[in-house]
Amino acid sequence: MIRFPDYSLSLTPTYTPGISLTQKLWVTIGFIGFFAGVIAISGYDHAGVFLLTASLILISISIAGFSFSLYHHQKSGIKNNYTWSRSLSNRGIVSWVLALWITGLYILLYFFPNALGLSESGNTGLIRLFDPLSEWIKHKPANQWFVYGVFYTLAILLFGVKFLRKYKGNRYQQIRTVSVMFFQLCFAFLIPEILERLNQPSMDLKNMWPLNYYFFFDWHLDKLRSGGTLGLFMLGWGIAMILIISPILTYFFGKRWYCSWVCGCGGLAETAGDPFRHLSDNSLKAWKIERWLIHGVLVFALLMTGLVVYTYITAHSNILFLNSYAIREWYGFFIGAIFSGVIGVGFYPLMGSRVWCRFGCPMAAILGLQQRFFSRFRITTNGGQCISCGNCSTYCEMGIDVRHYAQRGQNIVRASCVGCGICASVCPRGVLKLENGQVDLFERTEVNIK
């Protein structure tokens, strides 16, 4: 048992658990589905639509089946075994391929929808395959956003199922996940599409300004104002969300009511992004960058919206040296497309699931400021029970060094915390709890260790 310190240290696990025969079967089904989809895109006729339908069904069955098989024998309680030694979740070759693939898709979606088959004179390729579904739902041919919406919703629902299996036995995680699945399916996808079918102004009612940065754009305001009672209701609702509903809910529950219960970006991050949450950088340096970046984007969003509204009211597009049309173009390109889409989702496998929410989202910035200074929400540390193991910090998708607080017996009150509750779930000693309380609202950060 005598060991010498010069022993060559190899601490990275050399072990990667394989997958069982059943799991291989599910993966194979998924790949068959994927290739059926690829074949479907190359031609269009009834066989193409049939193939695509088959493809989506097979992929869905594959993901659901794989999730059930993966966690079937697992007891309640979270196991992150070999997360850091799998190629997919450790920035290995698989994750790079995946990141390139998602990034590529987003670039096509935002900048080259024609390559996906979008055409005024009749869609082709991938988008045309969704025409029947789109026609069925809203009597209109599909466009790139309809296709994106279907994929996005499917991703949240299917990986939501996986998440529900992984965190079984944890009711906070279960209810929260059902909530994001519900809001994506109904509020983000079905309601707007059905309203479009009914020729009504359509809107994702939960998508709030400034995350929904075009809410105050002239075309959007015009659409709502000319949209009859429903349009005016939506205009009022959107403003009430910003000024009344959101501040009240954030006061009572923290920003989590939105970011990890309702929001679509959060929904994808919590479900499809869950296997990558530990890749968020939790160094102090990353926190410094985060604060500059996210508040910078917030200032940009405020400035842009201010200019747009000014133009809408006065019909002047130039204020000093700023052109409101140019500014909003820039915002749409850099923040709306590149940051929240291409980087925000494309970089999941490399930088974790909350890159956009943490470094970019102006909505998160506003809710965060309120959460930091005027909310009942905090994560309580349970006395002196912390053993400094580091699971909380590692699995925080927002890169918060939770342990720094927990090992001091300090409560965690951080602007960026989305309240996903994973820190409390992975804690092996029952040290953390998400709580709302008003009696000590202004002293929430005080050390409470005995």
Add this chain to the structure above:
Amino acid sequence: MYVYMGHMRWQDIIPYEAWFWEKNKINLVKDLVTKIEPQHKTISTASGAHYQYDQLIIATGSSPKTLNIEGINLDGVTGLHAIQDLAYLESRSKQLKKAVIVGGGLIGVELAEMLHSRKIAVTHLVRENGFASSVLSKEESGIVNQHIEHHGIDLRLDTEIIKIQDNGQGSVASVTTTTGEDIECQLVGMAIGVKPKLTWLGGSGIEVNIGVLTDVFLKTNVPDIFAIGDCAELRNPDAGRKAVEPIWYTGRMMGETVAKTICGIETKYQPGIWFNSAKFFDIEYQSYGDINPILSGNQSIFFWKHKIASKSIRINYTLNGVIGFSALGIRLRQNVCHQWIHDKIMIEEVLAQFELAVFDAEFSKKYADKIRNAYFEQTGKLILKKANGRYDQVYRFLKKAKSTYT
């Protein structure tokens, strides 16, 4: 443990980032101290360096206990204590088919979970008739035993190791137990506790027993030398506490105490009411106060166990109030449990407000009603619920309780 199982990387388990030391003006030297000369206030290291000190804090920790049995020095016998042990385990795991673990404490269970995560067959020898039997009652041990066996661990209670057989090449071939059985294995994990690391202190004049002897200020017999953590032994520990307590939080508390003293505020080490925690595979365990399963004098036990799930609550109490809590599978709030023990609150009152102590996540199933029912069934005394356990209520309770005795 978590590095081996791929939950975290090595850099993730280090409590401070690399910049911490320099920023806080701490000169971190990696070297082996070989000599202390208190008369000159110097220490010397293996690399030949000498350092002058005003105050010296000894915090050298512990090393795994070992047994004086045949084969203990064979290759394949290991503890789980230092980073070298982890590297060794990693290097051996690939060829490993079967392992035997000795010791029914926390490290033993962690080692079992680690090896199990790589589909290595584990036989676990426990000298007593249950896990952690000095702190868990028979029923609690039963819950833990069952859970561990459910995970596929071959658990052998009331069984000790007698000798380790050589495979002819200096490595482990099998383990012989007190039941006369020969268990084939390629690795023996020794997890029978730790002892302070002291041998290097010879000749320094620092008084040692099991550990470095200290007074209540954590001072040794030599002026300006302190000892803290696993290596320290208190000459006069508080009632209910041991002289050597090799656990995480006592080390942290001792560090904070000595830091205050050498910064000019002489502070006594007062760990307060005992508490601890562990995790047996998926079952979380927490304890507060005196939870000795063997009762003395006028003590009684109230015990509630979930019908199916691995959950239980045990409260040790007397007619003068509660003295300890032991929880499996339910998280308890330390501040509240401490307050109840400190204020010697009667068990009926504790159960009436049990919600205040529950620290489970929001929306978790609530068990306080079931616990009160169990008390009614066992004693015939009906207890009505008096609290909802919301944060504000907990806060007010603690504020009020503290103001009544201070």
